[in-house]
Amino acid sequence: MGIKRYIIFSIIYLAAISVYVYSLSGESYALNIATLSLDLPIAAWIIIPAAILFIASSLHMMVYGFKDFLSQRSLKKDFETFKNVLARKILSEDLEATYKTSWFQFLGNSLKILHYKMPTQATTLNDEQIDSLMQIVQDIDEGKVVELKKYKLSAENQLKEKVARNKLTQDPKYASVILKECQDETSELCHDAYFAFLRYASFDEIKKIHFAPTKEMFRVLMERYLDPEDKFDMPLESIEELLMQFKATREDYLELAYEIKVKLSPDAWMALFEKLYNSPDHTEVSDAYLFVLYELQMIDKIREILENSEEGEFVKFKTLLFLKDHGKNVNSGIFLRFA
Numbered sequence: 138m139g140i141k142r143y144i145i146f147s148i149i150y151l152a153a154i155s156v157y158v159y160s161l162s163g164e165s166y167a168l169n170i171a172t173l174s175l176d177l178p179i180a181a182w183i184i185i186p187a188a189i190l191f192i193a194s195s196l197h198m199m200v201y202g203f204k205d206f207l208s209q210r211s212l213k214k215d216f217e218t219f220k221n222v223l224a225r226k227i228l229s230e231d232l233e234a235t236y237k238t239s240w241f242q243f244l245g246n247s248l249k250i251l252h253y254k255m256p257t258q259a260t261t262l263n264d265e266q267i268d269s270l271m272q273i274v275q276d277i278d279e280g281k282v283v284e285l286k287k288y289k290l291s292a293e294n295q296l297k298e299k300v301a302r303n304k305l306t307q308d309p310k311y312a313s314v315i316l317k318e319c320q321d322e323t324s325e326l327c328h329d330a331y332f333a334f335l336r337y338a339s340f341d342e343i344k345k346i347h348f349a350p351t352k353e354m355f356r357v358l359m360e361r362y363l364d365p366e367d368k369f370d371m372p373l374e375s376i377e378e379l380l381m382q383f384k385a386t387r388e389d390y391l392e393l394a395y396e397i398k399v400k401l402s403p404d405a406w407m408a409l410f411e412k413l414y415n416s417p418d419h420t421e422v423s424d425a426y427l428f429v430l431y432e433l434q435m436i437d438k439i440r441e442i443l444e445n446s447e448e449g450e451f452v453k454f455k456t457l458l459f460l461k462d463h464g465k466n467v468n469s470g471i472f473l474r475f476a
Contacts, residue, residue: 215241
């Protein structure tokens with residue numbers, strides 16, 4: 138029963154008793170205590186104890202009703218706070234919050250150690266805000282591009298990275314936007330954006346991105362450089378610099394000599410590897426240089442280098458010359474690279 142009903146019905150009840158008793162006897166009764174004398178109708182004396190009980194019980198119900206009101210209000214506020222924290226958790230963000238009730242303090246602390254993962258089956262919490270955020274995360278996981286600015290996520294938020302990756306997948310030229318914001322070239326997103334950028338940008342644009350040259354990066358550039366349908370151009374001097382910067386191996390130089398042959402004239406081909414051979418890193422270039430000499434049939438120069446070599450050096454080239462001297466022609470590119 139509500140407090141209002143209790144008061145109304147109690148007053149009606151007390152009034153009914155008063156009228157009934159008064160109808161039976163309208164006499165008065167005087168209560169004398171020391172010098173104090175109180176003269177009241179008998180009906181009033183009967184109602185006074187009930188009225189005192191009514192007042193006390195009403196005050197009791199009001200106090201505990203007010204306490205229950207405060208408790209319910211705290212629960213409601215904690216519930217709203219918890220929903221806000223849950224919403225941020227779904228967006229891969231942590232939100233510090235204070236709860237007034239022990240129940241939500243436990244739930245709040247438990248939420249801190251949990252990570253949100255999309256359910257495998259369709260799930261709804263019957264809350265418009267939470268369900269919409271769950272749908273956003275699902276869309277991102279499915280490769281869609283979602284606008285997240287209004288949620289004010291932190292710079293390192295993984296959902297922002299996923300959206301950037303989705304944009305990059307849909308539009309490789311979005312790589313330039315990602316690279317402008319990259320602080321760490323070793324991050325996976327920056328790495329992927331950089332290699333997407335390598336596949337469409339000009340060499341001058343690529344030089345402006347100060348990523349450390351790697352063998353993988355060099356291979357991408359060479360694929361474009363050697364592709365007759367790609368208008369990508371790269372100076373030979375830059376090729377030399379890149380080889381030095383990522384510390385190319387003997388195998389790298391030999392592979393380059395074999396591949397770049399179709400791109401350069403014989404004179405340019407020879408000049409490139411002769412210059413590399415005369416560089417401080419010439420020991421790594423020697424196989425490639427000898428290959429170029431062999432392909433250009435500069436046999437005397439090859440013999441001169443081989444005669445000044447150690448017994449165990451350049452075994453494959455010595456074998457090639459031996460076969461050639463005995464009338465056996467071998468595909469030098471295949472023999473040197475795969476034998």
